[in-house]
Each structure stands twice: as structure tokens, then as C-alpha cells.
Amino acid sequence: MEFQNLMEKRRSVRKYSADRKVSKEDIMEMIRAAQEAPSWKNSQTGRYYCLMSEEITAKFLAECLPEGNAAKCQNAAVLVTTFIRDRSGFKQDGTPDNELGNGWGCYDLGLQAENLVLKASELGYGTLIIGIRDADSIRSFLSIPENEIIAAVIAVGVPAEEPKRPKRKETEEIVKFF
Template sequence: MEFQTLIENRRSVRKYSSHTNVTKEQIQQLVQAALEAPSWKNTETGRYYCVLSEDMSQKLRKECLCYANNDVKTEHAALIVTTFVHNRAGFQTDGTPDNEIENGWGCYDLGLQNENLILKATELGLSTLIMGLRDGDKIREMLSIPESETIVSVIAVGKADEEPSRPRRRELEDVLKFY
């Protein structure tokens, strides 16, 4: 698929088919694509925790994604919790920050990785929903995520059972300035 078509066809999906399961191999392809993203000093601080088990997925949805009906929106989808190792991207080896953004660079790098992940999902015929409304403390406990990692989002991955329309995007002149 041509890249421009790929990015224009990607949608956030809030209803997934019960007839298709995401495989471990597909998740591996998504995370491999994520790892191709650039990162601060090639620190590659992004981490991924994938829930494929139906029992564990149901528990995580019920206990950790109850905000904004995310538990309902992600039924029948695999769940990927995304984190980054803090105090590495944007920092010197002695721990001093390289600039005022500090751990913001870890979040930025993870965003670049997650974009690759969701575009790869689209290429594979899968759909995604990135969620920031979640109970990070419960997720950390449930998946044994170390305190050294910042939990950023949960990404639902599955086969869409809906076809969302393409939202209107801003015009270039509203967001672009030349000097």
C-alpha cells in the first residue's frame, strides 16, 4: 500500500470483530516496526506489554480501562501497554538532563514508535485505538511493570467491526508557517 494511502486510511476503531484474533506473530511484527523509529541517542527506551489471553484481557479492560467506556470499546481486541524507561532519553550518562524537556523525550520517542506500530497494524489489515485514559497503577501491578518505566498508553489492536469515516483535518495554512 502506498504510504500516503496508508496514513489516510488509518482510523481509531472503537468496535472490534469477535471472529478474528490477533496472533503473537502479528504483535511481533508491530513491535518490530516500532523499533525502527528514531530515538534520542538511539536509547530505544520504549517497552511493550501485550495481553493476548482472553481472561487477562477481560480483567485488564474491566479493572484498568473503565474510563470513557474504553473497556467496552476494546472488547475482542488484543491490548498493548506502552511504556518508556525514564531518565534515559534526554539525559546524559551521569543522569543530568540534556535540556528542559527531560523525560518528555522518552514520551516523544515512544510516540514515534507507536506511530510506526499503528501504521504497521493498518498495513496488516488490523485496526487500533490508542488510549491514555487508564489506571496506570493497576496496570503496573497486574503486569508487573517496573517502577523505572513510565506507563503512557494502552493500544487496542484487532480486526475492525466498524468503518469510521475520515475526520476533517486542519488546513496547512492553519498549522504551517514559513520564515
């Protein structure tokens, strides 16, 4: 698929089909695509916790996401994304390289997430990136170490809907040249 078409085709999907599941091999392919994203000083701090079992996923959705977001993830695999704190954007002595500090970990993980959702789309899956979640419950449920910052939950599945492309601002509205 041509890259421009892939970017324009990818949508946030909030309803997934129960007919076909995401395979572990496809999830691995998505994560390999995510790993191709650049990161601060090649720190590669992104981490992925993949929920594939229907039973475990259902329990996770009930305990770790608000009801509305949990409903949007039914019939999908669920990935929890984290990054290692105090590495991306930090010097070896532990001091931040600039005022963004751990913001660079979020930035790097965002680049990875874009690669992941575009690869998912290329493979025929839909995705939804969820930021409203209970980080403490997620940390406990998945035994995520304290040195990792929980960023987002990503639902991945076979779309049971075809969301329309939302209107985008005119490029001239968001750019300044000097």
C-alpha cells in the same frame, strides 16, 4: 500499500470483530516496525506488554481502564506501552539534556506508536491509542517496574466498523515559514 494511502486509511477503531484474533506473529511484526523509529541518542527505551489471552485481557480491562474505554477494547489484543525513565533526553550522569527531560521518552514512544499503528493497518488491523487509564492498577497488574513510565494502552484487532476520516485543518492554518 502506498504510504500516503496507508496514512489516510488508518483510523481509530472503537469496535472489534470477535471472528478473528490478532496473532502473536503479527504483534511481533508491529513491534518490529515500532523499533524502526528513531530515538534520542538511539536509547530505544520503549517497552511493550502484550495481552493476548481473552481471560487476562477481560480482567485487565475491568481493573485498569474506565468502563467506556474498556468497552472500546472488546475483542482486541491490548498492548501497554512504557518507556524507561531518565534515559531518553538525559546525560550519562542522569541530568536532563534540556528542559523536556522525560518528555523525550514520550516523544520517542510516540514515534514508535505511529509505526506500530501504521503497520497494524497495513496488516489489516484497526487500532485505538488510549491515554485515559489507571497507571497504578496497570503497574500492579502487569508487574511493570518503577523505572518505566506507563504511557498508553493500544487496542489492536479486526475492525467491526469503518470510521470516517475526520476533517483535518488546512495545512496553511498550522504552519509558519520564516
